[in-house]
Amino acid sequence: MRVFRTVLGDVPAESSGRILTHEHLLYGYPGAELDHRTVLDYDNAVGRVADQVTSGMTPNGYGTLIDMTPPEVGRHPQFMADVARRTGVNVVAITGFFPERMGVPYYWRRQTREELTEFFVRDLTEGMVFAWQQTPYRAGAIKIATGQESVTPKASPVGAHGRHVHEVEDRVIRAAAHAAMQVGCGINTHIDPMDFEVTNPGREQLEILAEEGMDLSRVIIGHAFVPPQVEMMREILKMGANVQLDHIGIPWRVESAEELDEAMADALVELIADGYLDRIVLSFDRWFYNPRSTETADDPKLENEKVDLNYMFTSWVPRLRGKGVTDEQLDAIMIHNPRRILSIDAEK
Ligand SMILES: [Zn+2]
Numbered sequence: 001m002r003v004f005r006t007v008l009g010d011v012p013a014e015s016s017g018r019i020l021t022h023e024h025l026l027y028g029y030p031g032a033e034l035d036h037r038t039v040l041d042y043d044n045a046v047g048r049v050a051d052q053v054t055s056g057m058t059p060n061g062y063g064t065l066i067d068m069t070p071p072e073v074g075r076h077p078q079f080m081a082d083v084a085r086r087t088g089v090n091v092v093a094i095t096g097f098f099p100e101r102m103g104v105p106y107y108w109r110r111q112t113r114e115e116l117t118e119f120f121v122r123d124l125t126e127g128m129v130f131a132w133q134q135t136p137y138r139a140g141a142i143k144i145a146t147g148q149e150s151v152t153p154k155a156s157p158v159g160a161h162g163r164h165v166h167e168v169e170d171r172v173i174r175a176a177a178h179a180a181m182q183v184g185c186g187i188n189t190h191i192d193p194m195d196f197e198v199t200n201p202g203r204e205q206l207e208i209l210a211e212e213g214m215d216l217s218r219v220i221i222g223h224a225f226v227p228p229q230v231e232m233m234r235e236i237l238k239m240g241a242n243v244q245l246d247h248i249g250i251p252w253r254v255e256s257a258e259e260l261d262e263a264m265a266d267a268l269v270e271l272i273a274d275g276y277l278d279r280i281v282l283s284f285d286r287w288f289y290n291p292r293s294t295e296t297a298d299d300p301k302l303e304n305e306k307v308d309l310n311y312m313f314t315s316w317v318p319r320l321r322g323k324g325v326t327d328e329q330l331d332a333i334m335i336h337n338p339r340r341i342l343s344i345d346a347e348k
Pocket of ligand 1: 068285
């Protein structure tokens, strides 16, 4: 039976409802958990996130959210579980790491490919560790990531094997492939749009995964539409992988969210016309709670926290309908594709 491995246990994939494939319930860059300014008022924060989920996901038919927060970026298994219990929404956690220049703590940089694989597999099968404690909450997918050379984003230099991938990232990606094959789960990735200047970062990630034997139909290249490079996406799709459209309503690395939305919608229509409807997924990449935003829910400072979840149906879907996208096509992108790619065969 196909299941989603949620933090509260396996649930039948059929019961997923609409699926958000890349979100963050609680998010803070590595080190944020040491800052006096980010001390978590736990119950208040869970309540605030649960309210957003209840008001923005449930009425819009969303039943499942993949929380793509890596372990060193504030991944908090108990927090996810408490939001899931409060809201009834399926929350799927991930194992894996952020890009080498932004994450992958030194401890883990020193580990072998085999040790990294074992870490990922144990997160997926036994439960994640948080602040030195074993939790019963299992991850259900893997995240890999490349890019962002510095605090001021720059394109990645040439690294391992002549690719624009750093040495540790290369090892993490190979480890992720082995863990995914062992457990039978999917992989969703983070690429950095700066790298479009020097390479197709999605293709490079896929080449490494394929070298280790990964089935690329179980891989989603994230941030592929920001801003859309249609030729690069075709290259990714021809390799058999999937692309994620995200950052709707969020101006990441662009001047205007409105212009990005319009360009992404046009690119989506083009890829559907090419016959790639079944290989596209859709999400926000929203930060439901970032302790460095603001104290009140009404006035967030950070762009990834500002966008309202209802934006999907008040702005984005009408934009697509205006370009001729049908309800059936929307169901493929919001339900059937992510269900196929990210669910796990429970018999395995
Ligand atoms: Zn993200």
